[in-house]
Amino acid sequence: MISLNRSSFLNNPSISGSNIPSSSTQRRPAASLKVVASGSNNRSGDRNGSVLIESKLMESPVVEVEPKCSVGGGVQDVYGEDSATEDQNVTPWSLSVASGYTLLRDPHHNKGLAFNDKERDAHYLRGLLPPVVVSQELQVKKMMHNIRQYQVPLQRYMAMMDLQERNQRLFYKMLIDHVEELLPVVYTPTVGEACQQYGSIFMRPQGLYISLKEKGKILEVLRNWPEKNIQVIVVTDGERILGLGDLGCQGMGIPVGKLSLYTALGGVRPSACLPVTIDVGTNNEELLNDEFYIGLKQKRATGQEYTELIQEFMTAVKRNYGEKILIQFEDFANHNAFDLLARYGTTHLVFNDDIQGTASVVLAGLIAALKSVGGSLSDHTFLFLGAGEAGTGIAELIALEISKKTNASVEETRKKIWLVDSKGLIVNSRKESLQHFKKPWAHEHEPITGLVDAINEIKPTVLIGTSGKGGQFTKEVVESMAAINEQPIILALSNPTSQSECTAEQAYTWSQGRAIFASGSPFGPVEYEGKVFTPGQANNAYIFPGFGLGLIMSGTIRVHDDMLLAASEALAAQVTEENYDKGLIYPPFSNIRKISAHIAANVAAKAYELGLATRLPQPKDLVKHAESCMYSPTYRGYR
Ligand SMILES: NC(=O)C1=CN([C@@H]2O[C@H](COP(=O)(O)OP(=O)(O)OC[C@H]3O[C@@H](n4cnc5c(N)ncnc54)[C@H](OP(=O)(O)O)[C@@H]3O)[C@@H](O)[C@H]2O)C=CC1
Numbered sequence: 001m002i003s004l005n006r007s008s009f010l011n012n013p014s015i016s017g018s019n020i021p022s023s024s025t026q027r028r029p030a031a032s033l034k035v036v037a038s039g040s041n042n043r044s045g046d047r048n049g050s051v052l053i054e055s056k057l058m059e060s061p062v063v064e065v066e067p068k069c070s071v072g073g074g075v076q077d078v079y080g081e082d083s084a085t086e087d088q089n090v091t092p093w094s095l096s097v098a099s100g101y102t103l104l105r106d107p108h109h110n111k112g113l114a115f116n117d118k119e120r121d122a123h124y125l126r127g128l129l130p131p132v133v134v135s136q137e138l139q140v141k142k143m144m145h146n147i148r149q150y151q152v153p154l155q156r157y158m159a160m161m162d163l164q165e166r167n168q169r170l171f172y173k174m175l176i177d178h179v180e181e182l183l184p185v186v187y188t189p190t191v192g193e194a195c196q197q198y199g200s201i202f203m204r205p206q207g208l209y210i211s212l213k214e215k216g217k218i219l220e221v222l223r224n225w226p227e228k229n230i231q232v233i234v235v236t237d238g239e240r241i242l243g244l245g246d247l248g249c250q251g252m253g254i255p256v257g258k259l260s261l262y263t264a265l266g267g268v269r270p271s272a273c274l275p276v277t278i279d280v281g282t283n284n285e286e287l288l289n290d291e292f293y294i295g296l297k298q299k300r301a302t303g304q305e306y307t308e309l310i311q312e313f314m315t316a317v318k319r320n321y322g323e324k325i326l327i328q329f330e331d332f333a334n335h336n337a338f339d340l341l342a343r344y345g346t347t348h349l350v351f352n353d354d355i356q357g358t359a360s361v362v363l364a365g366l367i368a369a370l371k372s373v374g375g376s377l378s379d380h381t382f383l384f385l386g387a388g389e390a391g392t393g394i395a396e397l398i399a400l401e402i403s404k405k406t407n408a409s410v411e412e413t414r415k416k417i418w419l420v421d422s423k424g425l426i427v428n429s430r431k432e433s434l435q436h437f438k439k440p441w442a443h444e445h446e447p448i449t450g451l452v453d454a455i456n457e458i459k460p461t462v463l464i465g466t467s468g469k470g471g472q473f474t475k476e477v478v479e480s481m482a483a484i485n486e487q488p489i490i491l492a493l494s495n496p497t498s499q500s501e502c503t504a505e506q507a508y509t510w511s512q513g514r515a516i517f518a519s520g521s522p523f524g525p526v527e528y529e530g531k532v533f534t535p536g537q538a539n540n541a542y543i544f545p546g547f548g549l550g551l552i553m554s555g556t557i558r559v560h561d562d563m564l565l566a567a568s569e570a571l572a573a574q575v576t577e578e579n580y581d582k583g584l585i586y587p588p589f590s591n592i593r594k595i596s597a598h599i600a601a602n603v604a605a606k607a608y609e610l611g612l613a614t615r616l617p618q619p620k621d622l623v624k625h626a627e628s629c630m631y632s633p634t635y636r637g638y639r
Pocket residue numbers: 240241242243244333334353354355358361385386387388389390391420421422423465466467468469472493494495496499519520521538539540541
């Protein structure tokens with residue numbers, strides 16, 4: 001069997017065989033020449049791109065190519081490179097003697113040593129693998145052993161990315177089976193470091209890059225992606241990557257990481273996920289001066305140029321994938337994020353993870369925390385450090401929830417929520433100069449600049465850090481919270497770990513073990529005066545995978561705030577007595593698939609109730625339906 005691998009045919013419009021170079025005329029058995037191609041030549045809708053082209057070749061009994069002249073040593077080679085003169089371009093053929101070789105290099109189908117003997121015979125793998133046949137479970141065990149040998153987190157990240165590129169099912173099986181251990185590797189905090197180092201660690205491109213160079217051609221670019229049935233896109237423009245600022249094109253690590261969670265945590269199949277980075281330049285001088293930087297070396301495009309590129313992208317996405325494609329905006333800077341959400345919220349199925357996903361996860365944690373601290377949400381007073389996407393997004397959802405529960409207007413319920421930005425407490429006297437998303441939070445009060453002063457004045461029961469600046473919850477801050485609350489709720493949401501407003505140890509120690517604490521990036525258990533405290537992780541990763549699954553499985557066409565509330569309720573309901581006893585306000589990630597199914601079911605139920613779901617009839621048991629929709633990474637047997 002002869003197999004020409006997929007790279008061979010990229011950009012080669014003549015695929016019928018007449019253009020295939022060879023050193024000699026070749027006769028082949030009609031059923032044995034397999035050509036695998038992808039990219040712009042294949043519009044068949046087949047995922048691996050082979051079927052259409054293969055069948056075309058099958059129609060032609062013989063592939064005949066005349067040898068031409070040879071250059072560079074006179075060796076006639078099957079790839080045709082030597083038969084071209086030096087000034088002629090060559091097609092990057094890759095020819096191998098067994099289809100099995102291609103199979104082993106196809107991450108979607110590769111099973112490595114888990115191919116059984118029958119499959120090895122049927123798929124021309126004999127001799128390409130050592131003789132042992134192992135189970136997927138043993139492969140997971142071995143890979144976990146290997147990963148644990150790396151002491152440096154970035155090496156673990158690279159090993160996982162390498163696995164994802166080699167054997168997708170094994171990657172997801174590992175991630176699902178060892179989610180608590182591997183989440184910090186493929187996601188925060190390590191993904192932050194990976195983005196910072198992306199230029200140096202970059203080996204193979206992941207995801208789709210759409211830069212200003214692609215203006216006018218975005219639809220074509222989308223069609224270059226080998227998968228056709230995309231259901232969810234996570235897109236960033238790299239301007240606010242975690243709390244690390246503008247990382248430009250290197251932000252690609254974020255959509256890639258988020259989408260691997262869509263699959264592992266939410267069960268959306270990997271081939272339906274498309275990571276996208278929009279590259280409009282970067283204002284990060286270090287990157288602009290870095291010879292290894294992979295993005296456009298220019299200052300960020302703004303204004304009309306930026307808006308037009310995004311508009312073209314949004315139009316192309318809907319045209320290519322239809323009305324029900326979910327577009328998740330991720331890590332845009334706030335001066336674009338709110339506008340994009342408002343602009344496309346009525347025309348597309350869009351969701352901003354930083355504004356909406358974070359709001360939903362925090363509200364869930366607060367609802368759960370009420371079990372320990374007592375009272376209802378409306379009895380509490382909230383103070384935020386950071387008034388951007390995450391801060392105002394959370395604040396708005398809390399206000400909405402209280403409004404729904406108390407029948408008070410949102411304008412009224414906002415009054416117990418206070419925000420501090422880099423200039424101090426947001427108060428009426430600053431209103432004129434505030435960005436639009438901060439204005440609703442400008443309450444009547446004297447200006448206050450220091451956080452401790454704000455705490456002593458406002459007397460919050462809940463303190464939430466969304467500043468993107470590490471170490472802002474100082475000893476004095478935590479002690480002030482502990483002085484006015486028996487059980488202060490302290491959430492340090494900023495990512496990655498280096499940007500966390502305080503550590504778990506600091507929160508527990510400085511509050512003498514009384515704080516209810518959770519953080520955006522994970523911290524290990526802390527022992528304080530003989531008691532072990534397990535901090536929870538308040539991260540939107542709890543929400544977006546299940547939320548997205550709920551939208552997809554119900555064919556929902558628009559996101560509604562009530563769906564965010566539904567997701568919060570579902571998540572809060574998953575916190576058990578055992579979790580509460582440990583001081584947790586979130587269930588452990590080890591149960592995340594079950595949690596995601598409940599979130600998906602609640603979100604879908606709300607979508608049906610609001611008339612926004614299009615998959616009819618509504619399944620009777622939405623939780624079971626969600627579970628049955630989930631992708632399983634277990635290997636499939638091959639005929
Ligand atoms: N745990 C989770 O699930 C999530 C965590 N995050 C994290 O939250 C952080 C913020 O994200 P996001 O809201 O999108 O970012 P934004 O840039 O939109 O907002 C940051 C806010 O913090 C304020 N700020 C910055 N420095 C200080 C300071 N020293 N004191 C007081 N306020 C300050 C800014 O003030 P000003 O407006 O004056 O500049 C701004 O209001 C990031 O680290 C991100 O990783 C985000 C989403 C989800």
